Amino acid sequence: MAELRGVGIGLGVAQGPVARMAEPLPAPPDTPSELTPDEETARVRAAVSAVARELEARGETAGGAAQEVLEAQAMMAEDPTLEEELDTRIAAGKTAEFAVYDAFHSFRTQLEAVGGYLGERAADLDDVAQRVIARLRGVAAPGVPDPGHPFVLVAKDLAPADTALLDLDKVLALITTEGGPTSHTAILAREKSIVAIVGTAGAKDLADGETVIVDAAAHTVITSPTADELSRAQTRARARAEAASAPITPGALADGTPVPLLANLGSPAGAAEAVELGAEGVGLFRTEFLFLSQGNAPTVAQQKASYTQMLQAFPGKKVVVRVLDAGADKPLPFLNDAHEENPALGLRGLRALRASEDILREQLTALAEADAATSADLWVMAPMVSTVEETEYFTTLAREFGLKTAGVMVEVPSSALLADRILGHADFASIGTNDLTQYTLAADRLLGSVASFQDPWHPAVLRLIREVGAAGAALGKPVGICGEAAADPLLAVVLVGLGATSLSMAPTALADVRATLLTHSLDDARRIAEAALAASDAADARTAAQHAASAQASATAAAH
Incomplete structure (x- = not known):
């Protein structure tokens, strides 16, 4: 028996024989064409x-x-x-x-x-x-193998086209040798509830037919498992399936502290499933889908129709809508398509909207009209806010349109460090952990060569989140998390310990996070968070939190 380590996605465990992804087609030779x-x-x-x-x-x-x-x-x-x-x-x-x-x-x-x-x-x-x-x-494109029986898929990484149509009756689990917790493979694995471990370098040596246990909760792949280990993994998988089918309750800690669990959604189409999976509202509604596929900005009427559809799915519940997050890194001909040497640090998010304020005003008009036509509790927020002045600008403009709850996304260190002043003007803050990690560690979150730096467990990121949590608590302002970090059940506990008052994630992650929160009190969460903060790097922070959580569980069991 040996253990391979990677980054587990969710809390699932699965076992089965390995089937490896086919190697890419060889490069075609550079020979002259015989055709015209x-x-x-x-x-x-x-x-x-x-x-x-x-x-x-x-x-x-x-x-x-x-x-x-x-x-x-x-x-x-x-x-x-x-x-x-x-x-x-x-x-x-x-x-x-x-x-x-x-x-x-x-x-x-x-x-x-x-x-x-x-x-x-x-x-x-x-x-x-x-x-x-x-x-x-005239040959089949390399893709997911079909060995004729259920299998654990092992690949360097998966193309979106392959991940999108995985046969979940056949694919028991997924192991990739590359990628990180915010890669497309990880995001789609969460969305489809696939047991997955990414960034498992040692998996390149796994052989077809070899039986493995994929333990996402422990971030390990166990090779050559014993009969005992296989039996224990099967028991855990059954228990997890039973827990997932249990009645859905509002998100809360063991001591009753409420922690609303919300959904991240990219279009109104996902609203029904989110409600079915227990979302208590929407913590991040991305509006880019209306803009990215068009040559012109959508009309106010088109926007209103989509926003109304979304809000109607959550009567009486909170729906946080992020205004258009685009710019030079998502070029739009009607917004800003000028070439920039470093678009991640360029005219994006609120900066781009201020440069084309008519688009922002139209979006706020449509949101206000949709709000008036529905009963949901609409909150609006601006992306990529880095200064107090930007906060004042956006919240003043939102209120001009009659939008009663206006906040900002905390995605850059400056806004985290100035959270007390920013929350003096904003009604709430929502932390985008993907971008906050990128800017804190100076590592492009979309660049594979620096994927190892893109880990929200890093103590530097956690310290910034603590700053925002403390500012929110002092001023009585809500602080939500809407990055991928909220979908990691143990990290979700840490985030609550750092002051997060709500968590938003892919709907399929809700059950695992809900179950994990119920095993810890607020004091527990704070202790686990302190253990993570005391670490020197992301891996140590994760390990420290795991040990603190295990010690707490043992102490609770002993007390009973």
Whole structure:
């Protein structure tokens, strides 16, 4: 028996035989084409179009966050700039296969240099290129294997198109050798409730057919497990399934302290499922879906219709809507598509909206009209706020439109450090742990080469969260968490111990977080948080919190 360590997603445990993802297709040779440029162009146009339509179809089937990712991939496949790159190579006598390989690789390099949102999309280009080349060759694209029985899937990482349509009757668990807790694979694994461990470097040596236990709660993959270990894992899996089917109760700690558990949603389509899974409201409604797929800004009427649909799904409950979070890292021709050397530090979020204030005013108009037409408790917040002056600007403008609860997202260290002054003007703060971690550790959260730095358990990030929690407590202002960190059950306890008053996450994470909170009092949460804060790095903080939680559980059991 041996243990491989990675980052577990959720609290699940599963066991089964390994099936490895097929290796990518080999690079096509750079040999002269035997066809005319027109013939090669026709081949590549047909293949690209077919792949784009297939990705869109997969997205429609999958829905949710997966659909957004797959539609972005389809748009990328047919990008005019990429088409020009292909035409140039084919005109020079290259085969369609080599033109695709070379052009996509060149385009990928350009996007990586841009970073941010487009940097993330760059990794998806590899998958699109493989699919186009496979279609040109008339062979199946590399993808999820089908050994004919349930299996534990092992891969370097998963392309969104593969993750979106995983057969959950066949895939018992997922292990990747790359990726971190905020990677697309991790996010989609949470969304689909797949037992998963990411960033497990040692998994590259696992062999097809080898039986393993995937223990996300312990962040380990156990190889060559004993019969006893297999039996214990099976018992835990059954107990967890029973807990998930138990009656849903409001989020709370063991001592009765309420901790509302809210949903992160990217469109109104996910509202019904969120309610079914026990969401007590919405902690983050991303409005980008209305803007990113259009050449022009949506009208007030179009926006109002979507916001009304969302608010109607949560009568009497809190719905926190984030105004458009876009800019140079998510270029919009009607907002800001100017090239920036470092878009993560550029004109994004509220900065971009202030530069095009008419778009912000239209959005606030639509939100106010939707609010008047529904009974939900609407809260609005601005993204990427870094100064007290920006806070005053947004909250004053929101109130001008009759929106009664206006707050800000804390995603940069400056706003965390000035939380006491920012909350003097804002009605609430919501901490976006993904970006806060990125800016605190100076590590692009979409760049694989620095993924190890992108861990919200880092004590530097936790200290900043504590600053915001303390400011909220002193001023009587709510402090929510809406980054991926809230979906980690133990980290959720730590966040409450640091002063978070609500937690928002992917709806499928709600059950695990609810169950874990019920095992700790507020004093316990504060003690566990202190243990994490005293650590020197993210791994030590996680371990310290685990030990503190275990010690607390043992003490409670002994007392009873």
